[in-house]
Amino acid sequence: MKRIVILGSxxxxxxxxxxxxxKFTEKFQAVGLTANGNVDKLEEQVRTFSPAVVAMADRAAAERLRARCKGLKTTILSGTDGLRQTATLAEADLVISAIVGGAGLVPTLAAITAGKFVALANKEPMVMAGRLMQEEARKRGVRIFPVDSEHSALFQSMEGHRVEDIRRLILTASGGPLWNLTKEQLRDVTVEQALKHPNWKMGDKITIDSATLMNKGLEVVEARWLFDIPASKIEVVVHRESIIHSLVEYADRSVIAQLGLPDMRTPIAYAMNYPERIPLDLPSLNLAQIGTLTFFNPDHDRFPCLTLGYDALRIGGTMPAAMNAANEVAVQAFLDRRIGFLGIAESIRRTMDAHKPVEVSTVEDALHTDAWARAKAGDVVNSLSAPAR
Ligand SMILES: NC(=O)c1ccc[n+]([C@@H]2O[C@H](COP(=O)([O-])OP(=O)(O)OC[C@H]3O[C@@H](n4cnc5c(N)ncnc54)[C@H](OP(=O)(O)O)[C@@H]3O)[C@@H](O)[C@H]2O)c1
Incomplete structure (x- = not known):
C-alpha cells in the first residue's frame, strides 16, 4: 500500500x-490533501477519502472547512505552514506535487528535504530553482518522477539507455488553440478563445501557457533540470494531434518515442507506481483511425514565449524565476481582461530585461526574485492596461 499526499488535490x-x-484502493491511500481556497471540493474529498490531514493555503477557507467537517477525523491545517506539514507527513511514501505556479516551491522542496519521493506535475518550482531541487533530492536519496506528459514520455524513452548516448530530447507541443492565427489576429484573441485547448482539459493557467507556448518554454527549463541535459540538446516540434508525447534521439540516430491518447491519468499512474504499470480502463490508441500525424517547426515570431524560455535558461541564475513570476502575473492579467493576448509576452520580456540575475544558492534567492518580478510585472501590466489618452 502506497500512502499518497497530493499538493493541489x-x-x-x-x-x-x-x-x-x-479505482486502485488496494494499491494507494490518500493520507494528505491540500488546496488553496476551494472549500466545496476539498470537503467532498475529505468525506470520500478520509485523509489524516488536509491543508488550505487560504486561512479563512480552512476555517470554513473546519466548521463543515466538525466530527470528522481529518485534521485541518492552514497557511504555508499547514502545506509544509502536509507535504512532510511522516506516514507519506509519495508526494504528488500538483499546485499551480510558484506557490508549490516551498511545500515541494520541503517534501524532498523530508526524504519523500515526489511525482512532479508542478513545473514552475523546477523552473525557479531546478538546480537546488535536484541537489536536495540527490542529498536525500529522493527520486523525482515526471508527471508532465512530455517529460514522462522522455523518462519512458530513456529507460534502459545510457544518458551519454543521448543526442537530442525532442519535446512535442500541441501548438494550442491559436496556432493557426496571424499576429494581427492574435492581438484580438479573447480569453474564451485562448482557453479552448484542442486536446487537453487542464487548469486555466496552463491552458493559457499552452496558447502562448510559454508552457513549452517552461518545459524546456524543466527538462534541463529533470534530466541534466543542456538546452543545446533540447528541441521542440509542434505536433497538433498530441499522440506522440515526446522523443529521444540517440547517438546512432535511433529515435525512441512514447505514444498514447492524450489523458493525464497515464503519466500520473506511471509516476505513482513506477516501475510497475497500472491497468487503466482507458480507450486504446488506434493509429489507423487517426490516420495522419503532423509536425511543424515552432514559430518564434508569433509565439515569442518559447524563445523567452530558452533565453532564461541561457542567461541562468534567477532569470528563469523572474520569467516564471512575470508569466504568472501576465496570465492572470489576461484572464482578468486587463491586457491583451500579446501583452503576456510583452510583460514577461520587459520584466526579464529589467532583471539583474544572481545565482540561485538558496531557496530565498528564488523567492526574492519571484517577489521582485511579480512587482515589476505588475507595473508593466498596469502600464499596458492603462486607458489610452
Ligand atoms: N492539468 C494538466 O493536465 C497538467 C499537465 C501537465 C502539467 N500540469 C502542471 O500541474 C500543475 C497543476 O495544474 P492544474 O491544471 O492541475 O491546475 P489547477 O487545475 O488550476 O489546480 C491547481 C491546484 O493548486 C491549488 N492552488 C492554487 N493556488 C495555490 C496557492 N497559492 N497555494 C496553494 N495551492 C494553490 C488549487 O487549489 P484551489 O482549487 O483551492 O484553488 C488547485 O488544487 C501546474 O504546474 C501545471 O503546469 C498540469
Missing amino acids: TGSIGTNTLDIIS
Missing part, C-alpha cells in the same frame, strides 16, 4: 490522481 491533476486512487 482540487485541481485538474489532483482530481485525476484521486480518480486513480479511488
Whole structure:
C-alpha cells in the first residue's frame, strides 16, 4: 500500500490522481490533501477519502472547512505552514506535487528535504530553482518522477539507455488553440478563445501557457533540470494531434518515442507506481483511425514565449524565476481582461530585461526574485492596461 499526499488535490491533476486512487484502493491511500481556497471540493474529498490531514493555503477557507467537517477525523491545517506539514507527513511514501505556479516551491522542496519521493506535475518550482531541487533530492536519496506528459514520455524513452548516448530530447507541443492565427489576429484573441485547448482539459493557467507556448518554454527549463541535459540538446516540434508525447534521439540516430491518447491519468499512474504499470480502463490508441500525424517547426515570431524560455535558461541564475513570476502575473492579467493576448509576452520580456540575475544558492534567492518580478510585472501590466489618452 502506497500512502499518497497530493499538493493541489482540487485541481485538474489532483482530481485525476484521486480518480486513480479511488479505482486502485488496494494499491494507494490518500493520507494528505491540500488546496488553496476551494472549500466545496476539498470537503467532498475529505468525506470520500478520509485523509489524516488536509491543508488550505487560504486561512479563512480552512476555517470554513473546519466548521463543515466538525466530527470528522481529518485534521485541518492552514497557511504555508499547514502545506509544509502536509507535504512532510511522516506516514507519506509519495508526494504528488500538483499546485499551480510558484506557490508549490516551498511545500515541494520541503517534501524532498523530508526524504519523500515526489511525482512532479508542478513545473514552475523546477523552473525557479531546478538546480537546488535536484541537489536536495540527490542529498536525500529522493527520486523525482515526471508527471508532465512530455517529460514522462522522455523518462519512458530513456529507460534502459545510457544518458551519454543521448543526442537530442525532442519535446512535442500541441501548438494550442491559436496556432493557426496571424499576429494581427492574435492581438484580438479573447480569453474564451485562448482557453479552448484542442486536446487537453487542464487548469486555466496552463491552458493559457499552452496558447502562448510559454508552457513549452517552461518545459524546456524543466527538462534541463529533470534530466541534466543542456538546452543545446533540447528541441521542440509542434505536433497538433498530441499522440506522440515526446522523443529521444540517440547517438546512432535511433529515435525512441512514447505514444498514447492524450489523458493525464497515464503519466500520473506511471509516476505513482513506477516501475510497475497500472491497468487503466482507458480507450486504446488506434493509429489507423487517426490516420495522419503532423509536425511543424515552432514559430518564434508569433509565439515569442518559447524563445523567452530558452533565453532564461541561457542567461541562468534567477532569470528563469523572474520569467516564471512575470508569466504568472501576465496570465492572470489576461484572464482578468486587463491586457491583451500579446501583452503576456510583452510583460514577461520587459520584466526579464529589467532583471539583474544572481545565482540561485538558496531557496530565498528564488523567492526574492519571484517577489521582485511579480512587482515589476505588475507595473508593466498596469502600464499596458492603462486607458489610452
Ligand atoms: N492539468 C494538466 O493536465 C497538467 C499537465 C501537465 C502539467 N500540469 C502542471 O500541474 C500543475 C497543476 O495544474 P492544474 O491544471 O492541475 O491546475 P489547477 O487545475 O488550476 O489546480 C491547481 C491546484 O493548486 C491549488 N492552488 C492554487 N493556488 C495555490 C496557492 N497559492 N497555494 C496553494 N495551492 C494553490 C488549487 O487549489 P484551489 O482549487 O483551492 O484553488 C488547485 O488544487 C501546474 O504546474 C501545471 O503546469 C498540469
